[in-house]
Amino acid sequence: MIDVHPLGALARRWSRHTKLSPEDRSALLSLPFSYKSFGKDAYLVREGERATECFLLIKGFAFRHKLLRDGGRQIISFHVPSEFVDLENSLLEVADHNVQSLNRCETAMIPRAALIELADTRPPIRKAMWIDTLVDAAVFREWVVNVGRRDSRTRISHLLCELAVRLRSIHGENSETFDFPVTQEQLADATGLTAVHTNRTLQQLRRDGLIQLTGKTLAVLDWDGLREAGDFNELYLHHRA
Amino acid sequence: MIDVHPLGALARRWSRHTKLSPEDRSALLSLPFSYKSFGKDAYLVREGERATECFLLIKGFAFRHKLLRDGGRQIISFHVPSEFVDLENSLLEVADHNVQSLNRCETAMIPRAALIELADTRPPIRKAMWIDTLVDAAVFREWVVNVGRRDSRTRISHLLCELAVRLRSIHGENSETFDFPVTQEQLADATGLTAVHTNRTLQQLRRDGLIQLTGKTLAVLDWDGLREAGDFNELYLHHRA
DNA sequence: CGTTAATTTGAGACCATTCAATTTCGGTGG
DNA sequence: CCACCGAAATTGAATGGTCTCAAATTAACG
Numbered sequence: 001m002i003d004v005h006p007l008g009a010l011a012r013r014w015s016r017h018t019k020l021s022p023e024d025r026s027a028l029l030s031l032p033f034s035y036k037s038f039g040k041d042a043y044l045v046r047e048g049e050r051a052t053e054c055f056l057l058i059k060g061f062a063f064r065h066k067l068l069r070d071g072g073r074q075i076i077s078f079h080v081p082s083e084f085v086d087l088e089n090s091l092l093e094v095a096d097h098n099v100q101s102l103n104r105c106e107t108a109m110i111p112r113a114a115l116i117e118l119a120d121t122r123p124p125i126r127k128a129m130w131i132d133t134l135v136d137a138a139v140f141r142e143w144v145v146n147v148g149r150r151d152s153r154t155r156i157s158h159l160l161c162e163l164a165v166r167l168r169s170i171h172g173e174n175s176e177t178f179d180f181p182v183t184q185e186q187l188a189d190a191t192g193l194t195a196v197h198t199n200r201t202l203q204q205l206r207r208d209g210l211i212q213l214t215g216k217t218l219a220v221l222d223w224d225g226l227r228e229a230g231d232f233n234e235l236y237l238h239h240r241a
Numbered sequence: 242m243i244d245v246h247p248l249g250a251l252a253r254r255w256s257r258h259t260k261l262s263p264e265d266r267s268a269l270l271s272l273p274f275s276y277k278s279f280g281k282d283a284y285l286v287r288e289g290e291r292a293t294e295c296f297l298l299i300k301g302f303a304f305r306h307k308l309l310r311d312g313g314r315q316i317i318s319f320h321v322p323s324e325f326v327d328l329e330n331s332l333l334e335v336a337d338h339n340v341q342s343l344n345r346c347e348t349a350m351i352p353r354a355a356l357i358e359l360a361d362t363r364p365p366i367r368k369a370m371w372i373d374t375l376v377d378a379a380v381f382r383e384w385v386v387n388v389g390r391r392d393s394r395t396r397i398s399h400l401l402c403e404l405a406v407r408l409r410s411i412h413g414e415n416s417e418t419f420d421f422p423v424t425q426e427q428l429a430d431a432t433g434l435t436a437v438h439t440n441r442t443l444q445q446l447r448r449d450g451l452i453q454l455t456g457k458t459l460a461v462l463d464w465d466g467l468r469e470a471g472d473f474n475e476l477y478l479h480h481r482a
Numbered sequence: 483c484g485t486t487a488a489t490t491t492g493a494g495a496c497c498a499t500t501c502a503a504t505t506t507c508g509g510t511g512g
Numbered sequence: 513c514c515a516c517c518g519a520a521a522t523t524g525a526a527t528g529g530t531c532t533c534a535a536a537t538t539a540a541c542g
Contacts, residue, residue: 047476064382066382066386068386068390068391069472072390073390074385074389074390076382076385076386088375088378088379091368091371091372091375091482092372092375092376092479092482093481093482094476094479096382096476096477096479097382097477120364123361126367127332130332130371130374131332131333133371133374133375133378134329134332134333134374135333136378137329137374137377137378137381138329138333138337140378140381140382140384140385141305141307141317141338141381142307142337143381143385144315144317144381144384144385144388145307145315145317147385147388147389147433148315148388148389148432148433149309149313149315149430149433150309151530152529152530183487183488183489184488184489184490185489191389192388192390193530193531194530194531194532195488195489196489196490196491196530196531196532196533197529197531199488199489199490199491200490200491200530202489203490215539215540216540231309231310235288235289235335235337236338238333238335238337240334241332241333241334392497393497393498424519424520425521425522426520426521434498434499435498435500436520437498437499437500437522437523438497438498438499440520440521440522440523441498441522441523443521444522456507456508457508
């Protein structure tokens, strides 16, 4: 799945739930944008900033988070290539959270005016964009449930399930090993736990033969087991809209 | 603020962030719908169901929630009159969570086809709808932070702040007393705490002179204090989009 | 290869939970 | 209007999952 065009992966992903005519597709691919690369841990968007463009992830991973008064951090979502990391900034005036890169990544920076115009003139593209934001919201809801009402083992398993499913949709449906540049501290901040407890919980999941997690690679050894451990039901990902 | 038209409150709310022409407004008010009343604790939407219409709250309160394997419940949001409780169902095929009434309430049930057509033909209304779903998402994000990284006192204070702000936008900007038909058990399920601990925490907030909460009425006695206690910053509500 | 980041381990403390019982509140019917 | 009933709120005491603090070990990167 090598794309000649940097927006090709986006067009392909949107085609899964919304039929795009050849004209829609070429209008999408004609969107003006500029490449922007980021190193590890770079901020793409800062809370409180006015946004004038949106970032589409071409390569690498990113995450959204908020910082608390006491210095704590809550990660709100992870993002993989072909996803917008801040599509809401096309319509909302100021960013209410930060977006940061997880590793080196490449993005297409698209002016919000161009995005809005494309959405206004191309109904199917508008629909695809809207569905994107709705699915984002569905994921946030599931995260509220995850951090609100599940214990540490279930919580971490659930998060790993979600990431596995979303990575599969890029790497191929039967892949079980993924590039996973997420530190345990980041995993902790995404699940509302501490890094220490996250570590102990991951060890338990390894001991149970559910996963293998070494360095920057995650392997799901027992999918049904992990799904069970995580109380995971992928309905909320709306993979077919 | 008595509306002659049941969709009047919606038109007024949308006008706050999106300019609607007289034609937009009348197209909105011409939306086909049917009244539907619900008793306390009735289900408006069930997880897994295919949605054919959306519910606009005219009177009364509602909330979204998900049920867990172990019988636990996580409340994901509360809704007040003039809000859609399930606008995402206009585009997503199946509901990924439940919507239930908090007290007796009245709704306008609008066919999703009609909503989509209105959005397709009226750009400002489309924009207002889209902003609605984006603000919903912003609230979900803040809830992830709330249940993920704040202690019980901060968590509950934050939730009360949010509800106060949103209720003010209906009852008038300087009101400090609100109709609040939320039980402590529901408050607990919204904050990821137990009812017992929620009770003790509320007592502490009362003892500190921040709130008064009796029966179905909430009074904010010390707004700055509550805001401080809840680490609350209303930016995420995007009240001016 | 050195140096810093990330992971792992141990032990004690604490916030929130669990379980159970009691009191108060809110709505209903006589 | 009061008695009644179930729901909601409150209290107590014991338990426990997760956190905190610190130190040690291992992995990553220039």
